[in-house]
Amino acid sequence: MVQLATLAGSYIKTRWDATFIKNRRHLQRVQKRRLQRLLNWLPAGNYYARYKNQPWNTIPYSDKSVWMGNFNRINTLGLDFDQARDFARHQENTRDFSEEIKPGVSVGLSSGTSGNQGVFVTTQREQSLWAGAVLGKLLPGLPKGHQKIAFFMRANNNLYESTSSAKLTFKFFDLMAPMAENLAALRDFEATVLVGPPAMLLEIVRYYQDQNLELPFKKIISVAETLEPEDQDWLSQATNQPIHQVYQATEGFLATTCAYGTLHMNEDNLLVEKDVLDEEQRLFAPVITDFYRHSQPLIRYRLNDILQERATPCPCGSPYLALDRIIGREDDVLEFTTVGGDRRQVFPDFLRKVVLEADNQIQNYQILQKQDRSLQVALDDAAYQDAVAQSFADFFEKQGLEPLSVSFVPYHYDFKMGKRRKIVRER
Numbered sequence: 001m002v003q004l005a006t007l008a009g010s011y012i013k014t015r016w017d018a019t020f021i022k023n024r025r026h027l028q029r030v031q032k033r034r035l036q037r038l039l040n041w042l043p044a045g046n047y048y049a050r051y052k053n054q055p056w057n058t059i060p061y062s063d064k065s066v067w068m069g070n071f072n073r074i075n076t077l078g079l080d081f082d083q084a085r086d087f088a089r090h091q092e093n094t095r096d097f098s099e100e101i102k103p104g105v106s107v108g109l110s111s112g113t114s115g116n117q118g119v120f121v122t123t124q125r126e127q128s129l130w131a132g133a134v135l136g137k138l139l140p141g142l143p144k145g146h147q148k149i150a151f152f153m154r155a156n157n158n159l160y161e162s163t164s165s166a167k168l169t170f171k172f173f174d175l176m177a178p179m180a181e182n183l184a185a186l187r188d189f190e191a192t193v194l195v196g197p198p199a200m201l202l203e204i205v206r207y208y209q210d211q212n213l214e215l216p217f218k219k220i221i222s223v224a225e226t227l228e229p230e231d232q233d234w235l236s237q238a239t240n241q242p243i244h245q246v247y248q249a250t251e252g253f254l255a256t257t258c259a260y261g262t263l264h265m266n267e268d269n270l271l272v273e274k275d276v277l278d279e280e281q282r283l284f285a286p287v288i289t290d291f292y293r294h295s296q297p298l299i300r301y302r303l304n305d306i307l308q309e310r311a312t313p314c315p316c317g318s319p320y321l322a323l324d325r326i327i328g329r330e331d332d333v334l335e336f337t338t339v340g341g342d343r344r345q346v347f348p349d350f351l352r353k354v355v356l357e358a359d360n361q362i363q364n365y366q367i368l369q370k371q372d373r374s375l376q377v378a379l380d381d382a383a384y385q386d387a388v389a390q391s392f393a394d395f396f397e398k399q400g401l402e403p404l405s406v407s408f409v410p411y412h413y414d415f416k417m418g419k420r421r422k423i424v425r426e427r
């Protein structure tokens, strides 16, 4: 269950931060204080405790492998890595999430490549902080009155339940439930705020269109996965409203859109450092410190996401770092060979454009680069194959790349498959 007092406290704190933190200098002072409080909180013997009395910027960067390798000393709940992983695997396999590894504690697996699967721990307190922060950032601006929030999530977490107060009713929907059942339940619920991963939002809006139903949603928020620009555009046009976005990774809640639709990093809860990947294109991998994650502290942790910083200040005036977009994961950077024989890496974003340039009506697709580097493109309409093949041929020529073989398969996606990734590199 969500702890309502914690949720409310987090909501109020989020609103307070948004009101009073007005510039970078003030933000940096607040961040320093929050970071020191986290370091002081760490129990003796914790992996990070030795840095308590040192300048924070002497703490080395870590990444998933370091973090997982030191799981037993990093988590503060006394959990053992093998035990926690086996517990989470068992839950995934049986689809039964009713048990908890410890009271109030959930474990989940990251959907990373198999050899590098991560174990993530969250507590009820952290889930409640998260929900309060999401609402604090995204609910303001709604018309007054009782809001009914429909929340679609993959049921890998037993902390989400439905809950109700005078102003809000939450209802949790399981992505694993049959689609028709979910759609009927959603229709009955008459949600005013719809929260879900992009693939589900597309299904829902198409359903309302097919049934000729009026859309009851005053706010639509995409969570859990990257909202691709073409999906955002389609949803926004079909629903006649901006589509809001929560950008999160298994590691945490990283950014949300402001009233202008710009993604801002959650710098009230995170210290964000930039590992610059490409200065000219303003690309970086974020190195984050989460001030409030106590179960499994995240301190100077480098994510393998590639983000693009916004070129111009956002008109909303927020001091929080603004992004143009989320480019994708470093794991999904595809590999090519130039005609001169050099290796060339291509960011997922470019490949996306190759498909959409063939025909901007293409909505469901996936590009898979196989281990032999050949490309396999899944399309839900075979009629686009020739245009997509031509678009790839043009791309190879323009970029001076050795042409790769491009094959086609029918597109298929099911929520049980986990995240819907559009560009994937096979490992």
Ligand SMILES: [Zn+2]
Pocket (backbone or CB within 6 Å): 258, 259, 260, 262, 264, 314, 315, 316, 317, 318, 322
């Ligand atoms: Zn903004």
